Amino acid sequence: MRRRRQPQDDLHNKERWLISYADFITLLFAFFVVMYSVSSVNEGKYKVLSETLTGVFNAPQRSVQPVQVGDQPVRVPTSSPEDVIPPPVAEAPRNPQLDAESRTQALRTMADQLTMEFDELINQGVVSLETNEQWLELNLPNSMLFSSGDAEPHYDAFQVIEKIATVLRNRDNAIKVEGFTDNQPIRTSRFPSNWELSSARASAVARMLMMEGVEPERLAAVGYGQYQPVARNDTEEGRRRNRRVVLLISRDASIRGAVR
Numbered sequence: 001m002r003r004r005r006q007p008q009d010d011l012h013n014k015e016r017w018l019i020s021y022a023d024f025i026t027l028l029f030a031f032f033v034v035m036y037s038v039s040s041v042n043e044g045k046y047k048v049l050s051e052t053l054t055g056v057f058n059a060p061q062r063s064v065q066p067v068q069v070g071d072q073p074v075r076v077p078t079s080s081p082e083d084v085i086p087p088p089v090a091e092a093p094r095n096p097q098l099d100a101e102s103r104t105q106a107l108r109t110m111a112d113q114l115t116m117e118f119d120e121l122i123n124q125g126v127v128s129l130e131t132n133e134q135w136l137e138l139n140l141p142n143s144m145l146f147s148s149g150d151a152e153p154h155y156d157a158f159q160v161i162e163k164i165a166t167v168l169r170n171r172d173n174a175i176k177v178e179g180f181t182d183n184q185p186i187r188t189s190r191f192p193s194n195w196e197l198s199s200a201r202a203s204a205v206a207r208m209l210m211m212e213g214v215e216p217e218r219l220a221a222v223g224y225g226q227y228q229p230v231a232r233n234d235t236e237e238g239r240r241r242n243r244r245v246v247l248l249i250s251r252d253a254s255i256r257g258a259v260r
Contacts, residue, residue, distance in 0.1 A: 110173070127144075143240075174252060176250070
């Protein structure tokens with residue numbers, strides 16, 4: 001009896017299991033790669049895993065670039081000698097007594113300079129200058145600076161203030177400008193009382209000093225009106241002495257601490 005030949009299609013069907021087996025082996029290999037990777041969390045192994053899976057599921061395979069696994073070596077920055085900052089040098093402790101003596105001596109020097117500038121007027125008794133260890137007081141009559149009942153400085157006032165500013169300009173001493181009047185009442189729209197007049201005159205002198213180069217931070221202006229007389233107001237001579245502008249130059253540099 002002749003054996004019947006198998007059809008060609010049956011032979012091909014019997015070999016199809018090889019395809020499924022190959023897929024299974026591929027997936028099994030990928031599974032073990034994943035299990036190995038998650039067992040140790042490392043950035044380098046994740047990179048290796050990514051390259052491996054790409055090569056398995058995509059053809060043609062790509063060459064895997066070398067990947068640094070593990071910690072990167074730490075680079076120690078180098079610095080040039082110019083980058084090295086030397087430690088700060090501690091300042092020598094200040095001696096308050098020596099500092100006060102130095103500033104007092106500077107105050108006497110300013111007094112000598114102002115005396116030279118107004119020597120003739122001081123000898124005539126028109127201008128007075130007094131000093132101690134804390135203050136230098138320069139007393140100017142209103143007639144040198146302003147017209148009667150007015151706070152606008154006249155021409156000669158600028159020459160007077162310029163001489164004063166020459167001495168004070170390059171110093172740091174606080175300067176207080178004080179304005180005073182006699183007891184003669186004044187009632188104008190601009191100056192309702194002697195307070196306003198004396199304050200305006202003090203402010204005008206402070207402004208002229210600033211225009212001559214004295215820092216405004218060093219200046220203060222105040223008006224006392226008729227309430228701080230140095231002489232009786234019942235005579236013309238006494239009223240003349242009371243109408244004045246006084247510059248108080250402090251030994252210290254702080255204007256807030258210097259105002260007395």
